Amino acid sequence: MSLSAKNILISKLKANGITDESVLDAFLKCERHKFLPSVMAHLAYEDTALHIGFGQTISQPTTVAIMTQSARIRKGDRVLEVGTGSGFQAAILAEMGAKVFTIEREYDLHIQSRDRLEKLGYSVHTKWGDGSIGWNEFAPYDAILVTAGSPTIPTSLKNQLAEGGRLIIPVGDRESQKMLIITKINSSNFETEEIPEFKFVPLLGKDGWKRR
Numbered sequence: 001m002s003l004s005a006k007n008i009l010i011s012k013l014k015a016n017g018i019t020d021e022s023v024l025d026a027f028l029k030c031e032r033h034k035f036l037p038s039v040m041a042h043l044a045y046e047d048t049a050l051h052i053g054f055g056q057t058i059s060q061p062t063t064v065a066i067m068t069q070s071a072r073i074r075k076g077d078r079v080l081e082v083g084t085g086s087g088f089q090a091a092i093l094a095e096m097g098a099k100v101f102t103i104e105r106e107y108d109l110h111i112q113s114r115d116r117l118e119k120l121g122y123s124v125h126t127k128w129g130d131g132s133i134g135w136n137e138f139a140p141y142d143a144i145l146v147t148a149g150s151p152t153i154p155t156s157l158k159n160q161l162a163e164g165g166r167l168i169i170p171v172g173d174r175e176s177q178k179m180l181i182i183t184k185i186n187s188s189n190f191e192t193e194e195i196p197e198f199k200f201v202p203l204l205g206k207d208g209w210k211r212r
Contacts, residue, residue: 005045009061012047018065022073026095027065032058034120035086054106056201058086059147063198067168070181070195071143073098078138080160082131083147083203087113090124093145100124101138103131105204132205134160141165149177149200154207158182158190170200174209 010024018024033044035058040050049060067089073079075097081090084104090113093100102124104110110128117124127135133156134144140162146169157167161184170177179195202209 009045009047013062013065016047016062016065018062018069020069022096023065023069023092026068026092027061029095030088030091031120032061032088035088035091035116052086052109054109056085056106056109058088059200064089064092066179066195067145067147068092068096070168070179071145071166073143077142078140078162080135080138080141080144081147082134082144082157084110084113084126085147087117087122087124089145089147090117090126091120091122094122094124098143101127101135101141103127103129103135105129105131130205132156132203132208136160143168146170146203147200148203148208149174149198150203150208152207153180153182156207158184163187170198174202175199 006028033041036044043050047061049057052058073096077098079093079098079100081102084102090100090102107128114126132154139160141160142162142165144157144167149170161167163184163186165184167182170179172178177198179198181193183191
């Protein structure tokens with residue numbers, strides 16, 4: 001893919017309010033076309049969500065960038081991603097120097113993304129399981145990014161935040177969500193900001209949506 005296609009995408013991200021240079025630099029370094037089926041690679045640097053099979057999507061680049069910027073990632077941060085999908089968001093976090101832990105519910109998708117991330121040289125901890133309950137073994141996390149829409153804020157995810165940590169999660173119904181940015185002040189106090197309006201695939205699991 002040409003550098004010009006990436007630069008056009010970077011310009012779109014800037015126009016959509018992305019100012020964090022570390023986020024923009026990660027997008028320049030990360031090869032989004034390598035996270036898509038080959039027949040869709042020509043669409044990789046369009047600012048749009050794309051289907052990757054298994055009822056899942058690779059999120060719109062602007063959405064990935066907003067979530068990442070909102071998490072205020074610093075090098076060395078311990079970050080949990082709920083919903084590995086294609087592995088692109090995990091790769092962006094890794095490019096920023098985060099220690100990344102990511103969970104995927106769909107087994108075949110988990111295997112694909114795990115193998116892809118390994119092949120591309122990303123050192124990411126992957127797991128097949130129910131992301132709605134987090135990954136307590138490696139908590140606390142400086143940031144948790146949930147890449148699927150939830151009906152509520154899972155208590156388990158809030159509990160797995162470090163003090164000062166940020167949970168980025170879309171919450172709403174199955175058709176529309178608000179992006180919540182939840183900062184943990186201490187064990188009983190949280191601050192919440194919100195950004196409308198998004199549409200994610202549903203977060204399935206014990207503390208998310210149930211399958212229809």
